[in-house]
Amino acid sequence: MADSIKNKDTYDALRDDGMSKEKAARIANAQANDDMNPSEKGGKQPPYEDWTKDELYERAQEIGIDGRSDMTKDELIEALRNH
Incomplete structure (x- = not known):
């Protein structure tokens, strides 16, 4: 999986914070993609x-x-x- 990580620094920081490999990879790759704004996507579902x-x-x-x-x-x- 490490070869498919687009933002290794973000991935490593998220893993250090205790996130799973899968979740850290999703977030790191989304942040590296200019067409995505992961911080702006949330909040559409009720809690x-x-x-x-x-x-x-x-x-x-x-x-x-x-x-x-x-x-x-x-x-x-x-x-x-x-x-």
Whole structure:
């Protein structure tokens, strides 16, 4: 994966902060792309606290979070935020 990282300094800083390899790579590559403005993209969805447990579960299923069927709503929120 290291060969596909477009902004190595950003990637390394995000990894040092504890982000997963996948998430750090997505952010670093988005920031390196002139057509994307990752800091301006957020805020279009309501906060996870406003979602139903079923909606949270479906989102967790879409992105492949393991153990989701045994999670409470709060645990699903935490897992989604940390993915």
